[in-house]
Amino acid sequence: MPSKVFSDRLLAVLSDDLRPQAAQRLAAAEPVLRRLLAGLYGERADFDAWLGDLMESLGALYAARPAELRALDAKRAAQPEWFLSQRMLGYCAYVQNFGGDLNGVAARIPYLRELGVSYLHLLPFLRPREGENDGGFAVSSFDEVDPALGSNADLDALTAQLRTAGISLCSDFILNHVADDHAWALAAKAGDAGARAMFHVFPDRAMPDRYERTLGQVFPQVAPGNFSFVEALDGWAWTTFYPYQWDLNYANPAVFAEMAAALLRLANRGIEVFRLDSTAFLWKREGTNSMNQPEAHQLLQALRAIVDIVAPGVLLKAEAIVPTRELPAYLGSAAAPECHIAYHSSLMAAGWVALAEQDTGMLREVIRNTPALPAAATWLSYVRCHDDIGWNVLRAEASADGSDSAARLARVARFFSGAEGSYATGAAFQSTDPNAAHGSNGMAASLTGLQSAATEEERALALRRMLLLHGLALSFGALPVLYMGDELAMENDYSYLHRPQHAMDSRWLQRPVFDQQRWKHRYDVSTVPGAMHQALAKLVRIRSRHAALAANAPRALLADAPEGMLALARGARFLTLMNFSGQPQRFTLQGEWRECVAEQATSGTLVLEPYAMYWLERE
């Protein structure tokens, strides 16, 4: 059927004043969308009818987009690279831990502004499953705020307040699975065939066993296997994560249409960025690990085309915790844009490896493997997040020098568990491979030695290590996102051990409640939280003044730095020197420079003390 037929279904829903602009956007994105969806679902007899209905539903969401958000769309369209600026800074928090509820988060806006935050990722706040819910990652309703955290009206008010403050709200959009008490799951359990078809359900173990031969496991200890028997279904549901998180079946076009609409309804509430959770797992294929499949990318590109039509100011962020070589695909290409932002989990993990090994070899390898990106796309850089530091993403880099990668990464994991004379206080997380590389849990402060520090000197070293990793995230050329509590050097929280539903998942170590006492000390540099907060805030301020540190400005590794160090040039006029080792390191500068943190002119041979960092601009 000609393209016009589908575009007309969307345009028909719109008022006269909206139609010209919509027609323009459709001309650019509709052919792409149709090609992608035909590739996924075109074999079906009802494809044309389905696509027509989808376009009509997109029209309704287009019409419903509030004028204020349409104005934002226009502003973003005039400046598509707005989020690559060196002035962008992210902050990530659980609503409950940071503010108690959504209104409490709103009350912390001045604190965020003071820190220079322009992007706030609030971890899942939609209505979760009753009982255990994986920190909100088991969603029961995409249309309802978790009543424990507020109401939909509170969310609308928060997005408006954040927008006024110049902060974009990022929300998780958990599109790989829903909770087992989501309406579709309940209907499926009640025998509704249409609802059952939203999931991957198998009558017996035949297919699950075949798939299992090549699948990995995310939670092998607490949620072994990828399928769960569900009494009411009289069958096995695909459950990559916990048994109560049912994977959606994207081979069914109804799933795609429903999820795209759910995302746009949230966008129309003022959410500006969607963290697309577990994107690697969207498409299943027998004989593979069912990760990073081409169809998963087609689905994401189709979602992007839809956003570009209905809510083009919105950004998509890929959460794909996968090997470095698989990452760039999530950002697509100029011809086929996918997400705008992707977590660089390899960079994050390799920073920690560099600390453990006191050697930047693996980190350099990751940076060498990091390709240039299409325009208007960027990496997300970070030090910690609510999940474990997954070591497996570094398999390739860990063997680049001929090492046994599993043994090497297992050593790193042991280091962060506090073994082998390490300063770290953390916990190993369940492995996806029994003989190898676990993930590691713990707050940055604890993993860098603050928790075990007994002397002033040890505390000072821990502080330097924390700043070093943050300095890497801030100067790499990415959208840096701080993790709540790290700016105040908060330590591990062991309270999860007393909560039976959390006790087996040590990721809760790094999910503490915002520490009001530390916050009060944030200006007092004689305290640890104050020293951390002020030093970090200074780096943020320096960064914001240097266009050379923008996400899309050039970056190059300087090969002549010693192995314990990383020397990262950002163009010809900015240079970051980082010592990841406990030994002093020397580096010789060419020409005259100014160190931005100490605010001093410098030249010649520098000696970097253990874990020291210099941010240099050419005089």
Ligand code: OTU
């Ligand atoms: C994501 O993470 C979330 O960030 C986790 O908090 C959730 O538990 C999970 O999805 C399910 O919704 O593999 O790429 O190793 O890194 O579970 C997606 C732990 C993921 C996480 C992993 C993960």
